[in-house]
Amino acid sequence: MIPKRIHYCWFGRGKMPEMARKCIASWKKYLPEYEIKEWNEDNFDLDRYPYVREAYDNRKFAFVTDVVRLYALYHEGGIYMDTDVEVLKPLDVLLQYDAVSGFESATRIPTGLMACREGLPIFKELLSEYDGLHFVKSDGSMDLTTNVTRITNTLLKYGFVPNNQLQTVNGFTLLPQDWLCPKDYETKVVNITPNTLCIHHFDGSWVPRRKKVKMRIKTILGVTLTSYVIKIKSLFHC
Numbered sequence: 001m002i003p004k005r006i007h008y009c010w011f012g013r014g015k016m017p018e019m020a021r022k023c024i025a026s027w028k029k030y031l032p033e034y035e036i037k038e039w040n041e042d043n044f045d046l047d048r049y050p051y052v053r054e055a056y057d058n059r060k061f062a063f064v065t066d067v068v069r070l071y072a073l074y075h076e077g078g079i080y081m082d083t084d085v086e087v088l089k090p091l092d093v094l095l096q097y098d099a100v101s102g103f104e105s106a107t108r109i110p111t112g113l114m115a116c117r118e119g120l121p122i123f124k125e126l127l128s129e130y131d132g133l134h135f136v137k138s139d140g141s142m143d144l145t146t147n148v149t150r151i152t153n154t155l156l157k158y159g160f161v162p163n164n165q166l167q168t169v170n171g172f173t174l175l176p177q178d179w180l181c182p183k184d185y186e187t188k189v190v191n192i193t194p195n196t197l198c199i200h201h202f203d204g205s206w207v208p209r210r211k212k213v214k215m216r217i218k219t220i221l222g223v224t225l226t227s228y229v230i231k232i233k234s235l236f237h238c
């Protein structure tokens with residue numbers, strides 16, 4: 001049984017944006033009986049994993065969170081949520097599972113909300129992937145492989161079928177996209193159904209504002225038109 005405990009991460013000591021404050025308020029509204037625990041530099045040893053220390057020193061806090069969320073869930077159990085996950089109704093239905101997440105798209109497993117009971121073997125395996133792993137490669141470049149990719153690849157070994165259908169893989173139950181992630185990452189279109197428990201807004205609080213603006217323009221205009229605009233802009237800067 002998954003305990004009534006919510007974990008979230010806030011590394012870097014930056015000011016929490018309005019979106020994060022709004023989402024955390026929704027947790028307190030719909031989950032008043034849940035313990036809420038923030039993981040940060042003060043209660044997690046950054047040197048426990050070389051990967052975490054190197055990601056932190058490069059201010060890539062999303063990759064720090066990739067490890068810490070797995071650590072928190074494996075060692076304490078509960079529900080992990082990104083700070084841009086807005087809860088729409090109670091999450092008690094998730095507590096029946098040994099571990100649960102869902103689909104971010106038709107083929108990918110999200111990590112914005114995931115949960116498990118303490119000590120679950122599959123989460124030990126997911127966390128163990130970071131043992132001895134380095135965020136900064138030998139050539140000086142950074143390993144930007146996300147937790148979504150790592151977890152999806154691990155579950156593929158155990159028979160995971162990327163089809164956006166309810167399934168349980170090695171004790172890890174995956175719900176269809178509309179349950180936990182009804183907002184499309186690319187188009188930002190939200191498809192709420194009677195199953196929907198929350199919305200992952202993909203706010204990307206760790207993404208620089210300039211990059212966010214570029215991503216939003218690309219979403220609105222489309223890749224082809226965006227490329228054309230960039231090319232025209234470059235002509236005026238020659």
